[in-house]
Amino acid sequence: MKLLKVDTIASARDKTVNILQNKLLKTECRKLLESQGYILASDIISREPVPAFHRSAVDGYAVISGDTAGSSENLPVFLECVDEIDMGSPALKEIHPGECVYVPTGGMIPPGADAVVMVEYCEAFDSSHVAVYSPVSYGKNVVLAGEDIEQGEIVIKKGTKIRPQEIGAMASLGITEAVVFKPWEITIISTGDELVPPHTTPAPGEIRDINSYSLCAQAQKHGLTVLNTVVQKDDEQKLKEAVIQAMQVSDVVIISGGSSQGKKDATNDIIDEVASEGSFIHGLALKPGKPTIAGYDENSRTLLAGLPGHPVAAMLVFELLVIWVWKHLTDQPADSSLFARITSNLAGAPGKMTCQLVKLIRQENEIHAEPVFGKSGLITTMTRADGYILIDENKEGLKKDEIVEVFYI
Template sequence: MITVQEAHALISKAVHVLSAEEISLHVAQGRVIAEDIRADFALPRFDNAAMDGFAVQWADIRDARERRPVTLRVNGEIPAGAPADIVVEPGSCVQIMTGAHMPEGADTVVAYEQTSGFGGETVDIFKPPAANANVRYAGEEVKPGDLLMRKGMRLTPAELGVLAAFGRSHVQVFQRPSIGIVTVGDELREPGQRLDGAAIYNSNRYSLESCALSAGAVVAGSWHAPDQPDAIAEILGEALAKSDLLMTAGGISTGEYDYIQRLLTGLGVRQQFWKVAHKPGKPLFFGDTPEGKLVFGLPGNPVSALVCFLEYIMPALSAMQDGSYHGKIDAVLAEPFPADRKRYRFLFGRVWQKDGGLFCLVSDKTESHMLTSLVGSNCLIEAPAAAEPLPAGSVVTCNLLPWSTLHE
C-alpha cells in the first residue's frame, strides 16, 4: 500500500499530453489552449474616446466654469467606426462618440454632461476635466507581441472575448480526453428497472459520466458487466480500445468476485499500484498501457469512487491537456474534522466565504456508501492521518467540486 503523494507521483509520470487540433471559437468554451497566444496588434489600435462628448484642446477649456463657460465652434461629428478626418484647431472642437477615433489636434474629451449638449454650431463647456482625460490611448492595454494567454489555460467567456477582439476565428486546443466507464456487479440495475431481491440501482455509472463531462472530457462509452470473468474481459477490451482513459467501478477489492485487477493486467495493462493509504477508497488500481492509455480501477462504493475521481482522475485529465489542476484551496474548519488514525482522510462537505475568510464544514454523513452526503456539498475536505480529530480552527485543504460554487 502506497501513500497519497506516491500515488500522485506515479500517475503524473504516466500521463502523456494529447495532441492538438484547431477549432472554431463557437465551440471552444471549456477547451484548453495548446499554444501561447500573443497580440498581433496594439489594443486599442488607435487613440479613441472613452465616452460621448466633445474632442477638444485642453488649453482652450482649462478656465471653463459653470458661470463662465467656454464657447467652442463645433467642426463636425465623428461616430464610432468613422474616419477621423477633421482637425481640431484652437477655438474649435468635434462632437465624438464612445470608441471613435480621436481627431488630429485634440488631446481631451469633455463628457456630454459637462456641456450644453449636441446639435449646435457651437457648444458651451461648463467644467473642464483633467488634461488628456477620457481618452483611450493606442497600446495602453496591450502592445504588439504581448503575451495574452499561456498554453494550458482553459477557455472561458473572458478568453474567448479576447481572442475575438484580436480577430481570431479559430484557436489551437488540446484534444479532449475520451473516457470509457465500466461498472461491474450482478446486483446492479439501471434506473427505471424493477428492483428485486438484494438488487440496487447503478448510481456509479451516472455520477462518473457526469464527473467526466464536468471535467471537460468526452465519454467514449459506458458499459456494465456482470460478475463473469469472460464477459468482463470482453467489455474491458472494448472500452480500453475506445478510450484515452478507462475507469472501472467495482470488482477491485479482494473478494471472490473481484476480477478487475487480474483481468486488466491480462489485457496488457501495466499495474503501477493497487491500494492507497487513504479513507475512503483504499482499493484503488492504477495502471497504463504501452500506448500511453491510463486505467483507474475505482471501488464500488459510490462515495469512494467519487473521492478517487476527484483526487486522482481530475488532475490526470488536466495533465493530459498540458494544464495544472487548480481545484484546491485552504479553509478553516468550523467544526472538528473526524481524522483517521492510520490513513489520509477525505470527507465531502461545504466551504463558504465569511468576513474575508474561507470556512468549511464536513457533511453529517461520513461513510463511503452514503451517496447522499454529496447533496449540498461543494468540496472534498482532506487531512493527513491523525490520532485525534482535528479541532475547529484548523486549516485544511478543500478540493472544490467542479460542478459546485462557494456558498455564502
C-alpha cells in the same frame, strides 16, 4: 491482489503523470464559437494593440485639455467645432488650440486632442462654436491605443478553460479559431452481479447502478467525453473482453468495482494481463479509496483505472487522481478552494490521507466547515456536501476551530 505496497495520492499522481507525459494529449482546432468549455492548448499572444487607436469613452467633444482650464457654468470656454467624427470613420484632421471635434462613444480621437468633454457639459453656442462648462484633465474620457491589450501581450494563457469572455477577447484580436486540447475519451465500466438499471425495481440483494451515472456526469462536468457506459456482471472473462473492447477506442477506461480482495474481484488481474505496462498503482494510502488500481497500455495508448465500488469513494478517487492528472497535463489552474473553520474535532487515519466531506455554513460573517459523515457506499453523503478537506497522513487529526482548506466538488 494484496494491497501491501500502497502509494500516497501524491506518489500516485506523479507516477501517472510520468507515464502519460506526451502520450494521451492531443490537440484540435475548433471554430471560435465551438470552442467554449475546451482547454486552450497554447498561449494567445496579441499581434496588435487593442484598441488600435485612441478612442472616446463618451459622447462628447475632443479637445486640447489645456483649453478647458478654468471653465465653469458661469465662465464657459468657447471652442470652434471644426469636425464631426462618424462611428467607424477615421479622424484625420488635426485640431489646434481653440478647436474641438465632436466624437461619439467609441469614435476615434483626432490628432492633437488629448481629452474629451462629455456632451452634458457642453452646449452649442452658434453654428460653429461650442461652450464648454467643465474643465478636463489630460487623458480624461480617452481610451488609449493598447490600453486594453498591448501588442505582444499574452492575453490568454495555455490551460485556460474557454468562456464567453475569452471568446470575446480572441474575436477582438481577429482570431477565428482556437487550438484546444482534445478531451479524453472515456469508457466507464461498472461491475457487480447486484447491479440493475435505474429504471427497474431491484429484487432482494440487487441495487440500482449508481457509479456509471455519477462518474459519467463527473467526467462531463470537467469537459471529458464519455463514449460509453457499461454495466458488467462479475464474470472475469466477460469483463476482460469488455475492457479490451473499450481500450480500442478510449483514452481512459474506468472500471468501478472489483478492485479489492474479494473472491470475484478481478480488476487487478485483468489490468495486469491486458496492459503492456501492467499495474503501476496497487492501492492508495487514502481513506476512502484504498482499493484503487491503475495501469497503462502502450499499444492502445490507454490509461486503465480501477476504482472502488462504493459510490463516494469512486467519485473522490476519480476527482483526486484521474481528473487531477487531466488538469495537470493540460496546464489548468489549481482547483478552486476557500479557507474555513472546522466545526468539530476530526480524527485522521494513521498512514493514510483522509478525504473528509464537509458542508459550508456562514456564521457570524465567517465561513465554517461542518463535517458530513456517512459510509462511502451512501451517495447521499455526497449530495449533502459542498466540498472536501484533506487530512495529511502524518497528522493525527484536526481540532475544532482549526482553519482548513476546502476544495469544491
